[in-house]
Amino acid sequence: MKKKFINGILMVALVAATSTSFVSCKDNDTDVDLIGQIGNVRSDLQTKINDLNTRLGDLDTQLGKLDGKVDQEITDRKNAVTALDTRLQTAEGQLTTLTTETLPQLQDEVDAIDTAVGEQEDWIAGVLNNLVTSIENVATYSPLMGQVVLPGATPNILAAYFGEAAVKGSFPASDINITEVAPVKWSAGATLGEGEKGYAGTVYLTINKYFNSIEGINFALVNTAGEEAPVELNVEASDKVIYAGYTRAAENNFYEANATISSIDDVKVNLNLPTLKADIKQIWNDRNRKTGTSATALAQLAADLYATQLGKFPVYGVRASWQDVKKTTTKDAEGKATTTEEKSNHFVTSKPEIVVAAVKPLSYSFDLNQLPGQTYKTEGIEAIEKLYNKIIDKVVAKFPTVTVNPISIVIDDNKGAGTYSITIPTTSPINATGSPVVIDITDAINSVMSDLNGDLALTTADINAMLDQVEQLNNLKAQVAGTKETFASYLNRVVNKFEKLFTNNLNRALQPTLLAIQSDNTINRVSGIKTNPLVCGANTELFPTSYSVEYFAPAYKKFVVVTEIDGKKATAADNKTLGENLGVILESGNNQKVTISPAAGKTYTVVYSAVDYQGVVRTNTYYVTGK
Incomplete structure (x- = not known):
């Protein structure tokens, strides 16, 4: 490259010299002068050529240095590309590993965390939904008392009746059975009410809950020893108005529990009224002494009678029980999921003040002859x-x-x-x-x-x-x-x-x-x-x-x-x-x-x-x- 460049310069100088040395055929003096001039030109040209050669040498030196730098730069660039290619291959390998191994593993971990969070949320929601903080007995309706009884007024009684039929019978009588209903029949000596599920009354309750729903809550009557009474409680929201200070509604956590004694055979104690003639006599005589010929409130007479007997009976409270379930899901080395459940039981019980009894009541033909001054004539x-x-x-x-x-x-x-x-x-x-x-x-x-x-x-x-x-x-x-x-x-x-x-x-x-x-x-x-x-x-x-x-x-x-x-x-x-x-x-x-x-x-x-x-x-x- 350098030689081509120098040869080009010499060619230009030769052409220039040739063009200036052309003379015509005149006298010799003129030729001598021209020769002298040509010599001078040549000398100047040589000087310039030498100067150019020097400059060309300098340029050649510089070009040599430049070639070295370019080669080094190219080498460096090649090395950098090689390094980048190596890093790219490494990154591609890492990306492949991340895609095929790390990301699924991370997704599994995220799924596990999500499952755990969901299970924790479900557990907390279940705890709050079931949580009962307290139960209060507001009132009791008892068929035995025939009215709503407020706590502290008279005994709160849930009772099923039973009795023995003296003769066989059928009810209703055929002459009044206009609607032809299937009659109830019994044999002589049969225990009426035995083994039957009988309505025993209604307990009115205030149930204080985090949420109003009682779904998932089990209710039972229990004594102070935690033993359940043979009573089924069907609890539902109530809009009934209870007087004497209670005007609660369903949105205020007010409920009524219809009680059914599953079988009178399972009631451990019973009240046999026909054997209580002496108590009846005392109450009836007290009535006459207090009021002369005027009758007092029959409810108070009944309360007096039952109060003398029911103090011997165990008392029960309403227990609400529920179960919280905490689920935990784990995976083994092969990724197989296993869910375990941790169950915890809870309960809250109202104040024990309800009597559960099987009662053998009096009959319409109850013979009061043993009571002096009494009559058993029933027509009134x-x-x-x-x-x-x-x-x-x-x-x-x-x-x-x-x-x-x-x-x-x-x-x-x-x-x-x-x-x-x-x-x-x-x-x-x-x-x-x-x-x-x-x-x-x-x-x-x-x-x-x-x-x-x-x-x-x-x-x-x-x-x-x-x-x-x-x-x-x-x-x-x-x-x-x-x-x-x-x-x-x-x-x-x-x-x-x-x-x-x-x-x-x-x-x-x-x-x-x-x-x-x-x-x-x-x-x-x-x-x-x-x-x-x-x-x-x-x-x-x-x-x-x-x-x-x-x-x-x-x-x-x-x-x-x-x-x-x-x-x-x-x-x-x-x-x-x-x-x-x-x-x-x-x-x-x-x-x-x-x-x-x-x-x-x-x-x-x-x-x-x-x-x-x-x-x-x-x-x-x-x-x-x-x-």
Whole structure:
């Protein structure tokens, strides 16, 4: 490269010299001058050539140095590329390792952490969802007491009844079984209620939870030793209003637990009322001493009796129990997942203040002869009504077209001659002659007098007073204060009104009766007088109970049915359309009810039949009409 460059320069110089040495053919002096000039030119050119050669040498030296640097740079670049290629191959290997080995391993670790976090979250959610901090017993409804009982007022009782039937029987009787329900049958000596799952009452609870849901919580009654009672609790949210300071609703963690005794055979203790005659005598005598001839609240009498006995029984609290499950998932060396569960049990129990008992109650025919001054005659108000109806039948037979309601019924005993009559005043609509009409009712009164008198020897004046009272019984009503389970205060007024029948005769207070609660929450005893039926509105609730609110002698089964409408036989279809539970066998308890919607202007004959736990049947007839 350098030689080509130098040769090029010499070629240029030669051409330049040649061009300046051309002369013409003149004289020699001129040639000499030209030669001299050429010599000078050559000398200058040589000098320049030498200078150029020197400069070319310098350039050659510089080019040599530059070639070395370029070669070194190329070498360095090649080395750098080689190094980068090596690093790239290494990185590719590492990336391959990361992709095929490290990343899946990291993903497994992430999945394991995610699973662990999820399991931890599920466990925490389960703990909070199940957490019960406390349970409080608010109130108890007991069929034994027939009402809502607040803690501290009277014993909180959950009870199932049982009794032994003296003779075989069938309920309801065929002559009133218009709806043709399958009758309940028993043999002589059979234990009624034995082995049955019976409604034992309701416990009202405040359950304080982190969340309102009680799903996953198990409830049981336990004594102070942690032993469970043979009671099933069906707990659900309640919107019931409990008075005396409790007005809690479901959103406030208020619940009701319907209690069912799984079998009376498993109840360790029982209360046998027929063996407690001495206690009954003492309570009944205390009642008479305290109030003279007026009856006290029957609820208090029952509470007094049960309080003397239930102190011997163990008490139970409501226990809520639940289980928290903590899951943990691990993987072995081969990646196989295994989940283990760690379970922990928890429970919270309310204050122990509930008695669980199997109770053998009194019978409708309970013999109180062993109690001095007592009678076992059972006919009471219903006998007065039967007498009233028989007297009206006599009047109607004599005067078939006359309205008899305005007639004042007064029995004449004809100065003790053993014959009885009523005298219809001349001012009555029956009389057109201006003279009093006398109707003989001896056979009518004799048919019921023995049941009325018993050991009491009621006088004609007593019976006259009661006839007047029973005629006005429909006007005796009371306001039900927010709850339809409390009948005791109203029935106590009825018992007071007919004190001659109930004084010294607890047995009559055991007998069945039928109450009605109207839409305005007024309560009446349904009338047993066919010419003075109780006026009812639509969907009137009828509660089959007893004069003692079934505290001592509850019904084993109940049956309420409409048998006649305006004197014509009713049908099963009539009972179905008139209301709910008519012609249906009802279980024990004052919470049982039927509804009826009588038509205006029509009179309905309603029969209430009940059988007690000794197989004794009582059947009464009542009358209603529509508004």
